[in-house]
Structures are given as structure tokens and as C-alpha cells.
Amino acid sequence: MATKTKGSRAKLREYFIEHVGVVLNSDVPREVAGTSEWGRRVRELRNEEGLNIVTHNDRSELKPGEYLLVNLKPLPAFERSISKEVRAFVLDRNGFTCQMCGIAAGEPHPDDGGRKARLHIGHVVDKSMGGTDDVSNLKAICSVCNEGASNLTANRPDTTKLLAQVRRAPASVELDVLKWLIQKFPIQSEEFLKELKK
Numbered sequence: 719m720a721t722k723t724k725g726s727r728a729k730l731r732e733y734f735i736e737h738v739g740v741v742l743n744s745d746v747p748r749e750v751a752g753t754s755e756w757g758r759r760v761r762e763l764r765n766e767e768g769l770n771i772v773t774h775n776d777r778s779e780l781k782p783g784e785y786l787l788v789n790l791k792p793l794p795a796f797e798r799s800i801s802k803e804v805r806a807f808v809l810d811r812n813g814f815t816c817q818m819c820g821i822a823a824g825e826p827h828p829d830d831g832g833r834k835a836r837l838h839i840g841h842v843v844d845k846s847m848g849g850t851d852d853v854s855n856l857k858a859i860c861s862v863c864n865e866g867a868s869n870l871t872a873n874r875p876d877t878t879k880l881l882a883q884v885r886r887a888p889a890s891v892e893l894d895v896l897k898w899l900i901q902k903f904p905i906q907s908e909e910f911l912k913e914l915k916k
Contacts, residue, residue: 726751727759734769734787744783757864758838760785765845768792800851805839808856813886816860820882827862828878835860 724732733750734742748756763769770788774780814823816837826832840859843849884895900907 726753726756727762730756730759731763731767731769734763734771734785735790738787738790740786741780742785744785747785754833754836754861757861761864764793800839800856804851804853804856808839808853809837809858811853812858815858815882815886816863817857817886818859818863819879820884820886821860821862821879822882822885825878825882827860828876829862835862837861838864840864 729750729752730747733747747760750756751759753759760771764771770791770793772780772786772788774782774784777786780786809823814837815821816835817840819829821827821835823837824834827835837858837860839856840863841849841851842855842857845851849855884892887895
């Protein structure tokens with residue numbers, strides 16, 4: 719009879735409990751979980767099981783990418799109950815792009831070693847802060863942003879990132895960007911528009 723191996727969530731649970739009070743860099747849970755979905759598993763431990771795992775969003779002394787299981791006293795846990803239909807609706811409504819960085823599903827992510835971007839459903843207001851699973855409180859978000867590892871520095875965006883930001887903007891904003899580009903590059907714009915008319 720084959721023995722059942724532990725899942726990534728169980729491995730992470732055990733590791734955090736063994737290291738309660740110790741600040742862990744994101745490399746540690748990634749390695750312990752052995753999956754690219756480690757960030758989701760950490761959130762499940764926090765939100766669904768009530769483990770008091772905090773990040774830089776919760777504690778100013780923590781740096782981005784650091785995790786800390788404060789103590790073993792459980793917090794209120796929240797069951798995730800987002801149906802496939804709601805997920806599909808939110809992804810479609812958000813144009814299959816991350817609402818934080820603008821990357822589209824399947825595009826190489828510049829902040830993730832060029833791996834293809836995977837989209838998840840995130841909460842505008844987290845459930846731990848009173849948010850709900852109502853579609854108005856849901857947004858498409860990529861794995862990198864969902865893990866809190868994106869947009870941490872004020873570096874200038876590269877072409878892929880900038881185009882992704884423009885693409886996820888409303889049409890009126892996209893037109894404003896186009897008008898600005900035409901004003902900034904009038905000669906090149908005239909040539910470009912002539913080529914389009916051909």
C-alpha cells in the first residue's frame with residue numbers, strides 16, 4: 719500500500735508551527751512547499767485555518783517578502799467560497815489582466831523570471847478586514863502581486879509592464895495616453911498614422 723505524501727499546505731503549516739516567532743524570508747516557504755502556489759497556501763493557512771501569519775502589510779518592521787507566525791492563538795478563519803462562475807465573471811470583467819501590475823494571463827512576467835503570468839482572484843478589501851466574496855469586492859491579480867512581491871520599488875517600468883498598465887486602463891484613459899504620445903512625438907506620429915491608413 720502506497721503512503722500518502724503531505725501536501726504543500728500541510729508542510730507549510732508544520733514548518734510555521736515549528737518556527738513560531740521566527741521571521742521567514744519568502745525563499746523558505748517557497749522551498750518548504752515545493753510549489754509555485756506556495757503564496758496561495760500561506761494565505762489559506764492564514765485565512766481559512768486562522769494561523770496568525772503576518773507580513774509587511776501587517777507589521778511595519780517586516781520587509782516585503784518576510785513572513786512571521788506571531789503565536790499559536792488562532793484568528794477567526796474564513797472559508798473561501800468563490801464559485802467557478804464568479805471566478806470566470808471577474809476574470810472576464812477585468813480583461814484577464816492583473817489589476818495591480820496590468821500583466822495579462824499567459825504573458826511572461828518580468829518580475830517572475832519570465833514565467834508565464836497566472837491570474838488568481840483577490841479581494842479588494844481582505845476578508846480578515848471585513849471584506850466579502852461579493853463580485854464587487856473581487857479582482858483579478860497575478861501570482862506575483864498576490865504574493866506581495868511586485869511594485870516594491872520605484873524603478874521605471876519596462877515596455878511590457880508599461881503596456882500592460884495602459885491595456886488595463888479604461889478606454890478614455892488609453893485615448894488620453896494616445897493623445898499625449900501624439901503631442902510628444904508629432905513627426906513620428908504622423909508617419910505612423912500614414913502607415914496605418916495604407
